Amino acid sequence: MKLINRDTKVVVQGVTGTQGRFHAARMKEYGTTVVAGVTPGRGGQDVDGTPVYDTVVEAKEKHGLDASIVFVPAFGALDAALEAIEAGMNPVVVITEGIPVRDTIELVARAKQLDTTVIGPNTPGLIKAGESKMGIMPNQVFKRGSVGIISRSGTLFYEIAAHVTNQGLGESTCVGLGGDPVVGLDYIELLKWFENDVETRAVALIGEIGGDAEEKAADFIASGGFTKPLAAYIAGRAAIPGKRMGHAGAIIQGAAGTADSKMNALRGAGAAIGEQPIDVAKALKKALV
Amino acid sequence: MKLLEYEAKEVFKRYGIPLGMSAIAKTPGEAKDAAAIIGRPVVVKAQVGVGGRGKAGGIKPADTPVQAREAAKQILGMKIKDLTVRKVLVEERLRIQHEIYLGVIVDRAAKCYTILASGEGGMNIEEVAVRNPEKIVRHNVDPLMGFRSYHANEVAKRLGYSGKKMQQLSDILLSLYRVAYEMDAELTEINPLIETAEGFVAADARLNVDNNALYRHKELEAKYIESFEGELTPREMEARAMDLTYVELDGDIGIIGNGAGLTMSTLDTVMLYGGRARNFLDLGGGANPDRIGKAVEFVLKDNRVKALFVNVLGGITRCDDTAKGIIEARKKLGDNKPIVVRMMGTNEEEGKRLLHGAGIETNDTMEEAAQKVVHLAKEV
Numbered sequence: 001m002k003l004i005n006r007d008t009k010v011v012v013q014g015v016t017g018t019q020g021r022f023h024a025a026r027m028k029e030y031g032t033t034v035v036a037g038v039t040p041g042r043g044g045q046d047v048d049g050t051p052v053y054d055t056v057v058e059a060k061e062k063h064g065l066d067a068s069i070v071f072v073p074a075f076g077a078l079d080a081a082l083e084a085i086e087a088g089m090n091p092v093v094v095i096t097e098g099i100p101v102r103d104t105i106e107l108v109a110r111a112k113q114l115d116t117t118v119i120g121p122n123t124p125g126l127i128k129a130g131e132s133k134m135g136i137m138p139n140q141v142f143k144r145g146s147v148g149i150i151s152r153s154g155t156l157f158y159e160i161a162a163h164v165t166n167q168g169l170g171e172s173t174c175v176g177l178g179g180d181p182v183v184g185l186d187y188i189e190l191l192k193w194f195e196n197d198v199e200t201r202a203v204a205l206i207g208e209i210g211g212d213a214e215e216k217a218a219d220f221i222a223s224g225g226f227t228k229p230l231a232a233y234i235a236g237r238a239a240i241p242g243k244r245m246g247h248a249g250a251i252i253q254g255a256a257g258t259a260d261s262k263m264n265a266l267r268g269a270g271a272a273i274g275e276q277p278i279d280v281a282k283a284l285k286k287a288l289v
Numbered sequence: 290m291k292l293l294e295y296e297a298k299e300v301f302k303r304y305g306i307p308l309g310m311s312a313i314a315k316t317p318g319e320a321k322d323a324a325a326i327i328g329r330p331v332v333v334k335a336q337v338g339v340g341g342r343g344k345a346g347g348i349k350p351a352d353t354p355v356q357a358r359e360a361a362k363q364i365l366g367m368k369i370k371d372l373t374v375r376k377v378l379v380e381e382r383l384r385i386q387h388e389i390y391l392g393v394i395v396d397r398a399a400k401c402y403t404i405l406a407s408g409e410g411g412m413n414i415e416e417v418a419v420r421n422p423e424k425i426v427r428h429n430v431d432p433l434m435g436f437r438s439y440h441a442n443e444v445a446k447r448l449g450y451s452g453k454k455m456q457q458l459s460d461i462l463l464s465l466y467r468v469a470y471e472m473d474a475e476l477t478e479i480n481p482l483i484e485t486a487e488g489f490v491a492a493d494a495r496l497n498v499d500n501n502a503l504y505r506h507k508e509l510e511a512k513y514i515e516s517f518e519g520e521l522t523p524r525e526m527e528a529r530a531m532d533l534t535y536v537e538l539d540g541d542i543g544i545i546g547n548g549a550g551l552t553m554s555t556l557d558t559v560m561l562y563g564g565r566a567r568n569f570l571d572l573g574g575g576a577n578p579d580r581i582g583k584a585v586e587f588v589l590k591d592n593r594v595k596a597l598f599v600n601v602l603g604g605i606t607r608c609d610d611t612a613k614g615i616i617e618a619r620k621k622l623g624d625n626k627p628i629v630v631r632m633m634g635t636n637e638e639e640g641k642r643l644l645h646g647a648g649i650e651t652n653d654t655m656e657e658a659a660q661k662v663v664h665l666a667k668e669v
Contacts, residue, residue, distance in 0.1 A: 022605075075504060097574075100502035101395055102473050108400050109432035136574075138604045138634055153550020154574075155602040159655065162633070179549055181397045208550055211397045235553035238560045239569075243536045246549025246571040248501070249397070254415075259557075276558050276656055 001189050002090045002117045003173055004067060006131040011059050011089065012037045013080045014071035015047050019095070023071065023136050024050055030139045032132045035063040038080075056087040069093040069125065069134045077121065078103035085116045093134045094120035094184075101248075104182045111184060118184025122247070124154040124176040135176065137161075145170015147284055148194045150187055151206035152177050152213075153247070156235055156277065160206055163281035169288065172199040179247030181210075187217035191226040202229040202284050205271070209236030210250045210257045218265035229287035231272040231280045234259045290498045290509060290516045293336045295378045297494035300472060304464040306479070307490050311380035320361030323379035324354040333360040336376040337369050338519040343412070345369045350382060372519040383490055388481035389448070390414045391462060393469035395476075396429065402469060404428040404436065404462065408448050410481040436466040457488050473502030524591070533570060533584055540565025542666050543588035543597040545581075547572040547606045555600045558655055564663035567594050575605040581614025582621070589624050595669040596627040598662040600655055603634025610636075612643035619647070627665040631658035 004010075010027070014020040015037025025048055028034050036059040037047055043054035053059040056068065068084035070077060070093065077096040084092045085107075092111065099121045111118040119126055125135015130144030141158050143165045151157035157176055164171060175190055177183050187205065194200045203226070207214040214234065220226060237259040239245045241252040252258050263273050272283035292300070295313050302308055312323035313336070324331045335347030342348060347369050351357035361377050368374075390410030396403040406426045409417045417424055426447045430436045441459035450458050461482065469477040478495035503510055517526060528535035534549075542559055544566050546552030556566040568591070570584055588594055601611045611632060619628070631652045632640050641651050652658035 074501065098501045100473050100499050100505070101475065102470065102499070102502065105395070105401055105432045113433065136604065141634075151550070153548060153553075155546070155548030155604065156550030156554050158602050158604065158634070159551055159554070181395060182400050206550070208553060213398070216398070233554070235550050235557060238538070238556040238566055239553060240536075240538065245536060245553050245569055246534050246573075250549055250553070275561055277554060278654070278656060 001185070001193055003126060003128070003175070003193070004091070004132050004134055005128055006031060006033065008033060008132055009064060009066045010034045010134055011056060011065045011068045011084075012050070012071065013039075013056070013068055013084060014073070015039060015050060015052060016042050016045065017071055017073070020071035021047050024048065026136075026139060027133055030133050032134065036065065056083050056089065060087055065089060067091050067093070067134060069095065071095050074098040074100070078107055081107050081118070082110055085111050085114055085118075089116070091117035091119055091134075093123065093125050094118065095123060095125060095136060096120070097122045099180070101180070101182055104180060108182065108184050119175060120178040120183060122180045123178035123183070124157060126173065126175040127171070128173050129171040141165060142174070143170040146172055146199065146201040146288065148172050148197065148200040148203045149174035149206065150177065150190045150203065151175070152179060152208050152249070153206060153235065154179075157206055160204055160233060160277050160280050163278045164204060164284065167281040167285045169281065169285060172197065179249055181249040187213055188220045188225070191217060191220060195226050195228065200228065202231070202288055204280050204284060205230060205232040205266070206280075207232065207234045207262055208247065208250050209234070209239050209245065209252050209259050209262075210247070212257065214262035215265040218269040218271070221266075221269040221271065229272075229284065231274060231283040231287070232263070232266045233274040233277055233280045234262045290500055290503065290513060291338050291520065292496045292498065292516070293338060294334065294494055295336055295376070297496035298491070300468060300496060301464075301491060301494050304468050306461055306464045306468075307488065309381035309383055309490050309492065311378055314361055314377050314379055315365075315375065317358040317361040317365065320377055320379050321354045321358035324351060324357035327379065327381050330382040331357055331379050332382050333357055333364060334378045334380065335364050335367070335369060335374040336378055337372045337374055338516065339370045339372060342369050347374060370519060383483050383492060384485060385483050386486065387484040389484060389489070390480045391465055391482050392476070392478040392480070393466055393474065399429050401432050402430040402436070402466070404430065404444055404466065406444050406448055406462070414480055430466070436463065438463060461489055461491075468496065472496060473499045473505060475499050528570075528587060531583060531587065533587060534573060535587070536569040538566050538568055540567045541593055541595040542662055543567050543591060543594035544600070545570045545572060545584055545588060545597070546600045547574070547576065547602060551600065551602055555598065555655060555659070558659040559598065559663060562660045562663045564659070564666055567591060572601075572606060576610070578610045578613035578617065581611050582617040585615050585618035586622060589618065589622055589626055594626065596629065596662050596666040598658060599628065599630045600658065601632045603632060603637060603640075607635045608632040608637045608640030609643060612640040615649065616643065616647045627662075627669070629658050629662040629665065631655055
């Protein structure tokens with residue numbers, strides 16, 4: 001698995017669109033090394049000082065790129081992400097919302113074949129606090145510190161990051177997994193990474209109803225795969241079965257995927273469980289100070 | 290998007306999946322004519338987008354065209370889980386030797402399509418899955434290789450078939466996977482697939498298409514809103530038509546947030562402090578004042594809402610836009626229901642200034658705001 005730091009050279013796919021352009025600028029403000037943009041047919045243009053190319057390979061030849069962030073609309077996102085993977089970009093962060101699940105399945109399979117880390121789709125992206133971000137999270141919420149964050153949602157992730165910052169802990173690396181049923185990265189791969197990351201002393205896990213990824217993460221922790229302090233918050237206790245709560249992946253099917261099932265599993269694995277978002281930051285402070 | 294049985298069968302037919310003779314009928318007279326053309330005993334089946342129609346009396350056998358007319362008379366217009374039956378499928382009745390289950394699902398954890406098959410199909414397949422999972426054959430499809438005939442043969446073998454029957458079943462499996470893949474299905478199902486002396490026939494059909502993929506299936510778009518009947522409440526249907534992500538619940542506190550996780554968390558926090566949410570409404574990313582106003586108006590107009598809680602964490606969504614939307618909606622409705630707002634992030638100061646100017650208070654944390662709105666809803 002590959003994440004980012006201040007030296008990661010980033011290409012923005014879909015840089016000429018409204019979202020791509022806006023967030024390319026915010027990323028540069030944060031310190032991300034954004035060196036090029038790609039929009040097929042717009043090669044030779046310039047967006048706020050970032051040169052635009054027709055293809056990722058061309059941009060890579062000129063600038064020696066490492067990683068890509070994709071803002072391309074849903075109908076073209078699979079192609080854009082495959083192009084990035086085949087051009088050797090790693091990680092590939094897919095911000096786009098509304099990608100058909102069939103496309104994501106193919107994207108993730110190709111990434112696995114070429115040993116590429118895919119983050120998303122439908123993710124706020126990832127950030128190494130104080131160094132670099134590939135994502136759409138608000139810059140001011142994060143401060144360099146020792147807490148790693150893994151989240152399935154966007155704004156709830158910022159909410160909890162703000163509490164972590166306010167408690168004086170700050171963040172190391174934070175990753176949004178994405179709100180779709182199928183996504184590239186799972187909790188377990190990240191927990192393994194955080195276990196070995198010297199800058200991370202504790203982890204906040206932000207989950208939500210649907211699927212069984214949180215239960216699997218709990219099994220992994222219980223088996224000794226992750227040993228640092230961990231606090232979790234699971235959204236969706238008030239949700240009712242069979243109704244999709246906004247995210248395509250957030251649905252309770254029968255008795256599976258409930259918030260209680262996830263909280264019990266994580267509690268059983270020794271995690272502190274927050275009743276409300278702020279409790280996560282308080283629990284981590286207690287564990288670390 | 291859930292297709293009705295007959296719609297799914299129209300798709301299955303295009304892919305060569307064997308089906309019984311059938312025709313759709315909107316009146317008892319049409320049902321009688323259909324049974325006469327089929328010329329054999331039939332079943333008359335309600336076409337509604339919810340499960341449990343058999344138990345509700347929505348499936349009736351008929352030996353003659355006159356009986357088919359009478360059955361249709363009883364079924365058409367009946368209510369199944371609040372849905373009025375408007376169409377029936379008149380279908381040749383099959384002599385059942387054996388019932389098989391076949392399905393193609395999206396496996397979230399394995400990140401692929403998965404073929405499911407069982408020799409114990411029929412009404413109790415969910416029970417089989419729980420009690421005797423070993424009786425369900427699973428095959429994960431490698432996305433880069435696809436589902437090939439030797440894979441299908443293997444699945445059919447594991448169900449205990451060989452020779453010609455194995456090949457027949459294998460062909461159906463391959464067709465079913467093609468339906469799932471080409472139709473962008475979240476769920477494709479034949480339950481039961483009936484084994485007769487001659488071969489196999491799909492007696493029922495389910496096909497749920499991924500809403501995100503509808504742009505690839507223009508023929509379905511016209512039926513999109515209609516297909517949510519039964520799945521969504523009337524208020525949810527109205528919200529869907531306005532392009533709002535809204536879920537109806539049974540409390541009395543209206544809730545609007547931005548982002549699915551934060552909005553869910555807002556509901557949970559209100560519940561934690563003893564309140565009950567009336568709804569979930571996620572504005573999504575980057576909503577403008579107009580869209581926010583529309584959402585606020587939609588929730589405030591709900592008679593069961595006693596107080597409204599708007600929780601916005603500004604990123605792409607701006608706090609000043611949120612404030613403008615709230616103020617505009619309130620002015621338009623001339624409404625005095627209490628509103629609690631918590632906002633943080635992009636243009637927070639300006640948003641608060643606007644709200645305070647309009648006499649609406651704000652809170653700095655979600656926890657505080659939740660306690661306040663629960664208190665206010667109890668006072669009303």
